[in-house]
Amino acid sequence: MPELPEVEALAALLAERAVGREIARVHPVAVSVLKTYDPPLTALEGRALTAVRRRGKFLDLTAGGPHLVVHLARAGWLRWKEGLPQAPPRPGRGPLALRLRLAGPEGYGFDLTEAGTRKGLAVYCVHDPEQVPGVARLGPDPLDPDFTLDGFAGLLHGARHRIKGLLRDQSVLAGIGNAYSDEILHAARMSPYRIAADLTEEETAALYEAMGTVLRDAVERSRGLAAEELKAEKRGGMRVHGRAGQPCPVCGDTVREVSFQDSAFQYCPTCQTGGRPLADRRMSRLLK
Template sequence: MPELPEVEALTGFLAEHLVGRSVARVQPVAVSVLKTYDPPVTALEGLTFTAARRHGKFLDLTADGLHLVVHLARAGWLQWRENLPAAPPRRGKGPLALRLHLAEPEGTGFDLTEAGTQKRLAVHVVHDPAEVPGIARLGIDPLAGDFTEEAFAGLLRDERRQIKGVLRDQSVLAGIGNAYSDEILHVARMSPFKLAASLDGEETARLYEAVGTTLREAVERSHGLAAGKLKAEKKSGLRVHGRTGEPCPVCGDTIREVSFSDSSLQYCPTCQTGGKPLADRRMSRLLK
């Protein structure tokens, strides 16, 4: 899933390539991708892009007062095209969900695609981004100036949930998902199962620092990359997430995994849990 660093880099790429250019036509391919109907997505045709912004994991492309808001979800992506086909795309064939043609140069634009069978890619056309429910409920942005250590401590103070879940909760912190929460907790040397409200002052400061450094370093690595290279950059920069069975780059211990119904987390026992493996109930059932 694209998270804050990738969406931030994608926003920069689109600001460079879209602003000042007008929309020739918009072709929705998968009806399920459209989450609004008034104004229709075709209302963008003839308008000129004026800005590209990010709200958490949401892309916000402004065109003469209308906002094309995109949430890429788990398996969605935006693919920039220099040579879009002139023929209308065929519905129900392949991962293509929506195609946008720019007026000039002819043939340029982008495709929104989504792999897999779970279709969660979402496209909204609104007058105000706050009309999108997912944006309206977003918490503080970890790269914003008001994300201070004091503010972070206040968010955690009454949280009785595990810290992994708190970091991923978009109504608490906007933009952090499964991958970067694993990376942040590894940098902070903290168990993903630790209760957020139990953190003392030193632990809170350590986690706050890890949030900032992890995300800023990922943004810096992605800065200036073309849209098509961002996924590979994310994967190459991850130290523990998705690396089950590999050696920890810090201590050399084997990275372990805890599996859930629709996701998993990765961690280093030596760096994060005092050398003790965390219980993985799904794996335990398989071993019976």
């Protein structure tokens, strides 16, 4: 799933290549992708794209008045294109979900695609991004200069949730998902199962520092990359996420995994849990 650094890079790519250009056509190809009807997508056509910004894991494209807001979900992606045909794409069973073509003979624009059968890619055409429920409930952005250690400590105060889940909760912090929460907790040398409210001042400060460092480093590594290179960069930059069975790059211990019904997280026992492996409920069920 694209998270804060990848969406930030996509926003920068569109800001560089598309802002200032007129939107010629917007073609929704997959029936399920469009979540709004007023204003229609045609309200974007003939308008210049004036700004692109990231809101958590959402892309917000402004065209004068209307906004095109995109959430890529688990398997969605944005593919910058040159030489798009004038003719609208035909609906089919392929991954193409929406095409936006900019005006001009170059055929510049982008496709939104989604792999797999579980469809979560969502597109909204709205007058105000706050009309998108997922945007309206976003918590503070962890890379906002105004997001301080005191503000972070306030979010943890009284939160009887495991820190792994709290970092992923978009209403608490905007933009962090499964992968980067694994990386942040590893950098902070903290168990994913720690209760947020139980962290000491020193642990809270270490987690805040790790969060900023991991995310800023990932954003910097992604800067200037083409859209098709971002996924490989994300995978290559991970220390524990997606690396179960491999040695931890810090201590050499074997990276372990805990699996759930539709997701899994990875961690290093030596760095994060005092050498104690966490129970994997999937394996526990198999042993019964």
